[in-house]
Amino acid sequence: MFPLVEFPELVRHYAPHFEAVFSSAGYVEFERYLSGLIVSENKTVEGINRLFVHESRNQSSLNRWLTASPLDLAALNQARLGVLESLPGTQLKRQGVLSVDDTLLKHYGHHFEQIAKLYDPVTQTYVWAHNLVTLHYSDDATDYPLLFQLWKPVELEKLEPGLLAAGVKLRPAKLALKADPDQADHWRKYLLGVWQRHQGQPEVEALYASKLGIAKHLLRQWVDLHPNLKLPVTFDSWYAQPAFCRYLDQTLRLPYVGTLDDNNWLTLKSGKKPVAEFAARLKAEHLTALKHGKPPVFRPITITYKGEREHYVSYCETHRVHNFGKVRLVTPAPTAGAGSTIVTQTFQTIRCSTLPTA
Secondary structure, eight states: OOOBSSOOHHHHHHGGGGGGGSOHHHHHHHHHHHHHHHHOSOOSHHHHHTTBSTTOOOHHHHHHHHHHOOOOHHHHHHHHHHHHHHSGGGSOOTTOEEEEEEEEEEOSOOOSTTOEEEEETTTTEEEEEEEEEEEEEEOSSOEEEEEEEEEOOOOHHHHHHHHHHTTOOOOGGGHHHHHOGGGHHHHHHHHHHHHHHHTTSHHHHTTOOOHHHHHHHHHHHHHHHOTTOOOOEEOOTTTOOHHHHHIIIIISOOOEEOOOOTTOEEEETTEEEEHHHHHHHHHHHHHHHHHTTOOOSSEEEEEEETTEEEEEEEEEEEEEETTTEEEEEEEEOTTTOSEEEEEEEETTEEEEEEEEOO
16 A cells, blocks of 8 residues: 555545635544545554655544544535535536435444444344435436434433423333343333324424434425425335325425335225235236227336436326325336336325335
C-alpha cells in the first residue's frame, strides 16, 4: 500500500463544500478520513492513519474525532445534499421516486452500542447487526440516499414505566415474565405488543422509535424541506401496513407504491378472498379468455426506466383490500413469474401495493 503525500484530487475538489460544518482541526480529520476510505485497503482507524506522510498524526486524534466530536450529522448530510442539488445530474427531479427500506449492517462481534440479534431474510438466520432505515431517491440518471436513521432496540426499563405513566394497563399475569430471566424475550414481545396497540397516543408513540416510526419521521422531514415536490414513495411488504399508508396519503399527501403479502384479503362481490387466491383466479380467467378469443385480463403496458422503454403485461382494476380501503390491483401476466401490484386511489392520489402470484 502506497503512503499518501497529499489528499486525493477528488477530496481536494469536494471537501471545501463541507468545511463550514467542521472546526478547523475537525476539517483536516474529515479530509484524512475521507481520503483513507477512498484509498486504503484497510478501513480501520489505524489502517487509515498509517497511510499519511502528509498530515501524519497519532491515530488517537482520528479516533477521538470519530467517536467524541461534537459533529452535527444533520448539518453534514445537508451539506452533502446541497452538493448533489448543485449538480444537474443529481438534482431532484419531478420524475424521481422515493423509497423506504432498512438495511442490516452485520458485525462479527456483538459488543457494540445499539446492536441487536436480527432476522436476515436473505440467509434466513438471525445475525448480530445494526439496522439502518433509509429514505432513498432515484430517477433515470441517479440514485442516492436522502435521509437515514439508525434503529435502536427498545429500552424496556423506559418502556414499562412510560406505558404506565400514559395510563396503559399491563396484565398482572404477564408480570411473572419480567421476574423470570428465561422469559425475558417473551416479556419484551409482550411490552412491544402493548406499545403497538396504543401507539396512537402521542405519549406512547414517543417511548420507542420503531422502523415504521423512523420511516414516518424521515418522510416528514423530507416533505417539510420540499413541500411542493410530491414524489411517489415505494416500499416492500414489511412497510405496507394500513396506518403507515394512511399517514402517507392523508397526512403527507404523497402517492405511494407498496407490497402486499398473501395474508392480505380482498373484499369481492363473492366474499372475502386472500390475494394469492385472487391472483390465481385472474390467471385462470386470462388463460380461458385467450383460449376462446375474448379480451384478455392482462393488458400490455410500457414504462421508461433508466432511459430505456420496458414492456410488461398486467392487470389493473380497483378493488377493496381489507383495512386499506379501495385500491387498484396491478398484477403481471401469468408468464411473468414475479409479484403482482395493487394500486389505490383516494384524494386523487395513486397508491400501489404488490400481490404475490400463485
